[in-house]
Amino acid sequence: MKVAIVTGGSNGIGKSVALELGKKGIGVILTYHSDQRGADDIVREIEKKHPGGAVALKLDLSKRETFEEFVQLVKKNLDERWGRKTFDYLVNNGGIGGGMPFVEMTEEYFFKILNTNFTGPFFLTQSLIRFMEEEGKIINTSSTSSRGSFPGYSAYGPSKAALTSWTRYLAKELSPRKIRVNSISPGPVHTNLGDGVFDKHPEFIQPLADQTALGKIGSPIDVANVIVSFLSDEFGWVTAQDLEVSGGFLL
Numbered sequence: 040m041k042v043a044i045v046t047g048g049s050n051g052i053g054k055s056v057a058l059e060l061g062k063k064g065i066g067v068i069l070t071y072h073s074d075q076r077g078a079d080d081i082v083r084e085i086e087k088k089h090p091g092g093a094v095a096l097k098l099d100l101s102k103r104e105t106f107e108e109f110v111q112l113v114k115k116n117l118d119e120r121w122g123r124k125t126f127d128y129l130v131n132n133g134g135i136g137g138g139m140p141f142v143e144m145t146e147e148y149f150f151k152i153l154n155t156n157f158t159g160p161f162f163l164t165q166s167l168i169r170f171m172e173e174e175g176k177i178i179n180t181s182s183t184s185s186r187g188s189f190p191g192y193s194a195y196g197p198s199k200a201a202l203t204s205w206t207r208y209l210a211k212e213l214s215p216r217k218i219r220v221n222s223i224s225p226g227p228v229h230t231n232l233g234d235g236v237f238d239k240h241p242e243f244i245q246p247l248a249d250q251t252a253l254g255k256i257g258s259p260i261d262v263a264n265v266i267v268s269f270l271s272d273e274f275g276w277v278t279a280q281d282l283e284v285s286g287g288f289l290l
């Protein structure tokens with residue numbers, strides 16, 4: 040059985056990715072940060088069809104000192120659940136959003152964004168890559184914000200730009216092992232990002248939809264479908280690419 044690790048798999052885009060991979064009979068290690076109950080529900084959903092097919096592990100991408108313990112838990116689960124010493128897919132999806140005007144930006148806020156969205160995935164991948172299967176696949180969830188557009192996102196945007204840039208370096212350095220590395224850049228998607236801003240302020244949705252060529256903001260499944268396709272062998276000759284998944288945001 041193939042096995043995927045999906046960070047930030049408890050909600051939003053990562054939740055949809057975990058469920059879609061589970062439907063395909065791929066074993067899923069999904070991570071949560073605060074929402075253990077949500078993560079456990081996803082595991083139960085996957086296991087209805089594939090008993091033993093998923094496990095939820097806690098991960099805080101902003102705390103690198105916890106990664107070794109997390110990696111040991113991943114190894115234990117691979118061995119005990121799937122009889123594997125390696126895994127096949129890594130979806131670096133966990134992240135945080137939100138903005139703060141540049142002139143008011145605190146160091147604390149800046150490093151929280153940077154560490155969660157870039158430094159964390161960078162070093163977590165370094166730890167996990169040792170036991171990724173040859174011909175494995177990595178997808179990084181970047182953002183259209185990496186190219187800059189809205190005031191207040193001067194930390195978030197660059198954290199995602201770093202992720203996109205890193206994708207290309209990783210693709211090159213891991214190519215001797217035939218590991219493919221790509222990123223996707225979603226436009227606005229209705230998730231919990233930014234402390235659930237779209238639920239708290241539904242009035243923000245229509246103006247964004249009006250700036251989207253296809254006339255709506257995204258749903259998690261719109262993005263998850265693309266991530267799952269990218270992992271498939273149909274994309275077997277695609278690496279080092281960033282694909283915008285936005286319905287034509289700001290086109």
Ligand SMILES: NC(=O)c1ccc[n+]([C@@H]2O[C@H](COP(=O)([O-])OP(=O)(O)OC[C@H]3O[C@@H](n4cnc5c(N)ncnc54)[C@H](OP(=O)(O)O)[C@@H]3O)[C@@H](O)[C@H]2O)c1
Pocket residue numbers: 046047048049050051052053070071072073074075098099100101132133134135136155180181182183224225226227228229230231232233
């Ligand atoms: N929604 C958008 O408009 C949009 C646009 C472009 C890119 N993205 C990117 O898409 C990815 C997924 O976000 P989403 O929109 O699906 O938002 P979401 O619904 O808030 O999901 C975020 C996921 O990341 C996890 N997470 C939060 N803080 C974390 C931390 N410190 N360490 C590890 N995991 C953490 C959350 O876990 P808990 O829920 O368990 O706390 C959750 O599973 C993010 O990288 C985001 O930047 C989103």
